[in-house]
Amino acid sequence: MGSSEAPASRRAEEWRRxxxxxxxxxxxxxxxxxxxxxxxxxxxxxxxxxxxxxLEGVLLAVAFGAVGAGLAxxxxxxxxxxxxxxERYPMRSPQETRxxxxxxxxxALGEATTTGRRRFLLRLLGGAGASLxxxxxxxxxxxxxxPQDEMFTTTWREGVRLADTEGREIQAADISPDEVxxxxxxxxxxxxxxxxILVGTREGQLEPDALPGATVEGMVCYSKIxxxxxxxxxxxxxxxxxxxxxxxxxxxxxxxxxxxxxGPAGRGLPQLPIGTDDEGYxxxxxxxxxxxxxxxxxxxxxAPGT
Amino acid sequence: xxxxxxxxxxxxxxxxxxxxxxxxxxxxxRKYLHKAFPAHWSFLLGEIALFSLIVLFATGVFLALFYxxxxxxxxxxxxxxxxxxxxxxxxxxxxxxLSFEVRAGLLMRQIHHWAALVFVAAIxxxxxxxxxxxxxRRPRExxxxxxxxxxxxxxxxxxxxxxxxxxxxxxxGLRIGYSVLLSVPFVGPLLGFIGLGGEYPxxxxxxxxxxxxxxxxxxxxxxxxxAHLVILMRQKHTQKPGGRARQHNVVGEPLFPNQVMTSLSxxxxxxxxxxxxxxxxxxxxxxxxxxxxxxxxFAPMQPDWYMGWLEGLMRLWPAWEWTMFGVTIPAIFLPGVxxxxxxxxxxxxxxxxxxxxxxxxxxxxxxxxxPRDNPLRTGIGVAGITFVALITLAGSNDVIASDLGMGLxxxxxxxxxLTVVLPPLAGWVAYRIAASLGTGGAExxxxxxPGGDDEGDAAAxxxxxxxxxxxxxxxxxxx
Ligand code: FES
Numbered sequence: 001m002g003s004s005e006a007p008a009s010r011r012a013e014e015w016r017r018x019x020x021x022x023x024x025x026x027x028x029x030x031x032x033x034x035x036x037x038x039x040x041x042x043x044x045x046x047x048x049x050x051x052x053x054x055l056e057g058v059l060l061a062v063a064f065g066a067v068g069a070g071l072a073x074x075x076x077x078x079x080x081x082x083x084x085x086x087e088r089y090p091m092r093s094p095q096e097t098r099x100x101x102x103x104x105x106x107x108a109l110g111e112a113t114t115t116g117r118r119r120f121l122l123r124l125l126g127g128a129g130a131s132l133x134x135x136x137x138x139x140x141x142x143x144x145x146x147p148q149d150e151m152f153t154t155t156w157r158e159g160v161r162l163a164d165t166e167g168r169e170i171q172a173a174d175i176s177p178d179e180v181x182x183x184x185x186x187x188x189x190x191x192x193x194x195x196x197i198l199v200g201t202r203e204g205q206l207e208p209d210a211l212p213g214a215t216v217e218g219m220v221c222y223s224k225i226x227x228x229x230x231x232x233x234x235x236x237x238x239x240x241x242x243x244x245x246x247x248x249x250x251x252x253x254x255x256x257x258x259x260x261x262x263g264p265a266g267r268g269l270p271q272l273p274i275g276t277d278d279e280g281y282x283x284x285x286x287x288x289x290x291x292x293x294x295x296x297x298x299x300x301x302x303a304p305g306t
Numbered sequence: 307x308x309x310x311x312x313x314x315x316x317x318x319x320x321x322x323x324x325x326x327x328x329x330x331x332x333x334x335x336r337k338y339l340h341k342a343f344p345a346h347w348s349f350l351l352g353e354i355a356l357f358s359l360i361v362l363f364a365t366g367v368f369l370a371l372f373y374x375x376x377x378x379x380x381x382x383x384x385x386x387x388x389x390x391x392x393x394x395x396x397x398x399x400x401x402x403x404l405s406f407e408v409r410a411g412l413l414m415r416q417i418h419h420w421a422a423l424v425f426v427a428a429i430x431x432x433x434x435x436x437x438x439x440x441x442x443r444r445p446r447e448x449x450x451x452x453x454x455x456x457x458x459x460x461x462x463x464x465x466x467x468x469x470x471x472x473x474x475x476x477x478x479g480l481r482i483g484y485s486v487l488l489s490v491p492f493v494g495p496l497l498g499f500i501g502l503g504g505e506y507p508x509x510x511x512x513x514x515x516x517x518x519x520x521x522x523x524x525x526x527x528x529x530x531x532x533a534h535l536v537i538l539m540r541q542k543h544t545q546k547p548g549g550r551a552r553q554h555n556v557v558g559e560p561l562f563p564n565q566v567m568t569s570l571s572x573x574x575x576x577x578x579x580x581x582x583x584x585x586x587x588x589x590x591x592x593x594x595x596x597x598x599x600x601x602x603x604f605a606p607m608q609p610d611w612y613m614g615w616l617e618g619l620m621r622l623w624p625a626w627e628w629t630m631f632g633v634t635i636p637a638i639f640l641p642g643v644x645x646x647x648x649x650x651x652x653x654x655x656x657x658x659x660x661x662x663x664x665x666x667x668x669x670x671x672x673x674x675x676x677p678r679d680n681p682l683r684t685g686i687g688v689a690g691i692t693f694v695a696l697i698t699l700a701g702s703n704d705v706i707a708s709d710l711g712m713g714l715x716x717x718x719x720x721x722x723x724l725t726v727v728l729p730p731l732a733g734w735v736a737y738r739i740a741a742s743l744g745t746g747g748a749e750x751x752x753x754x755x756p757g758g759d760d761e762g763d764a765a766a767x768x769x770x771x772x773x774x775x776x777x778x779x780x781x782x783x784x785x
Binding site for chain 1: 670
């Protein structure tokens, strides 16, 4: 008697357990969605009452996270894994289909396929396309001017005074040894390509033979634009007399014409020759010793205008 | 659809019927309900990228409503005290306003930035999965190429994006980008001038970056993602061998409801994580950097992680600058243009390199392999990862040097040696390990799949003779 009933009752038992599991999962999913509703409403309240970044982020995260969790429980536990099998065919069309397509294609072309004429026309069409493509490049040329002298010259000229970033003109006494200051032409403050760095050195540190341009009482002036990729060479290590570029750590020897000591820069910093005028102000004696900034293909190592 | 039909009357049913009346959807739609999605967590990486992109679009639209791409100077009078009274660009001002005055503005900005980081990361990890399981093999070369193009676009999107706020950090990144453009022989200066509308810093720079960032690049992303997905649908998913999976079938969860709900759940989780990151973890606090001044800079400076490899290349590369026949090859031309070009070129060409020299197999594949099944490919992949990881590390060499209490020169020297020595070594070790594990997976292949069209790279060399136009067994597979 038990032998026939046992499997049936076992099946019923299993079925009941599965129902229970699903009910439990449904309750969890429901809790998740309720949490999402509460979090979303709380977000609404926080926002309306003035907003608070951290709280908004957390509530948004809780709301979405709860929806995600609810959906995950739903699909994993209530619906459960399913498996379907789809057929797959090689991507390549069967040979007959290819042949049929080709035949239909040539059919459709009909008259125009007469060999000589078609090839001739195709060539002309190609020519028209290429010419049009060339013509349509023209508008792109409007996007910017052709580089002229800008790459080679700056706004520094003989006689123009050095000024700091606020526009104050500088006298020799303003700079003490081991001090650096960013300078511009007094009539072109903030001109990016004219930016220069004026360095005060101790007596005897400068090696005049190495320097291409003039200095004033231990003060030497270099372009501030790194010759590597153009960052401002902003850090000065007075002890070593080295200017350091923070972008890729090129270092330049201030005492020896700002030659590259280490790092990836390919050439030293151009020097600005300086002197003083009758009133004691520092002035430029000309433009930089060579083009400033990152190198480019037709760079020359001469001072502009020579 | 006649009204006499006995049908349930829910609004959804009504809508479905209305649509089918006009678009004849039921016929084709039925088979999509049961489209099979092979289930494995690693198949969801691409979805994370897609969902991050959706978050990027949503938050990006919000940001665009407030951002002003304008260089013109204004006096800051907002609530951020340290900058009050300073002259800053309207662009920077609008980003500050967005961060401090627009409700939920900072949250949106930070979610947007985090989503960008996750977007690129998900693409990269997805790509690695595809690489090591051989999912790029015929017929999926096209999607490999499209995926890489997406990676490139994602990087450019990130770069143009963080150049927009016009703070000190963004301006510096832009300056370096311009210098790289400038370094191209013969056309560099012209390219630079055309790009910025004149000499650096240019007059129209922000407007152009903005247009790129909100129109041109997103259009490209949408187009390529669409193509990627259409091709995926057409070719169907790859799958791991085992169980009922064969070369000629797809075994997995049905699209509806399982895959749809799984994907929705993953979408919600992705948004949740991004919201948490954006809410709690400060990213790019541009008010601290101050406005961009061409003569100012701070250290240490770090770009977003996906630019680190380029930054590292520029830091590691020796100061080689030559002048030949009056033409100067600037120091940054090789590390800034040539090497990245070669790296991406190799990656684009990989499916063809693989079929010619690595797997020597031109047949169609729908079953994935394990990394151990092709030790050579795995070795090369590991070497590549090691190389990119090292140059990315080099992108922070100043920070690492000070953390280790090591001289910067010494560290850079070591990193140079390591980038040359370590990748081949790591690749060789990976090769040995993969080879010693053996290709046990090859036996999983479907015995019913004709003509040796199944997996197993051991059998590959013979297939060289078959030529690309006559993959053995295709005709038989149809029968
Ligand atoms: S920009 Fe100065 S080291 Fe690269």
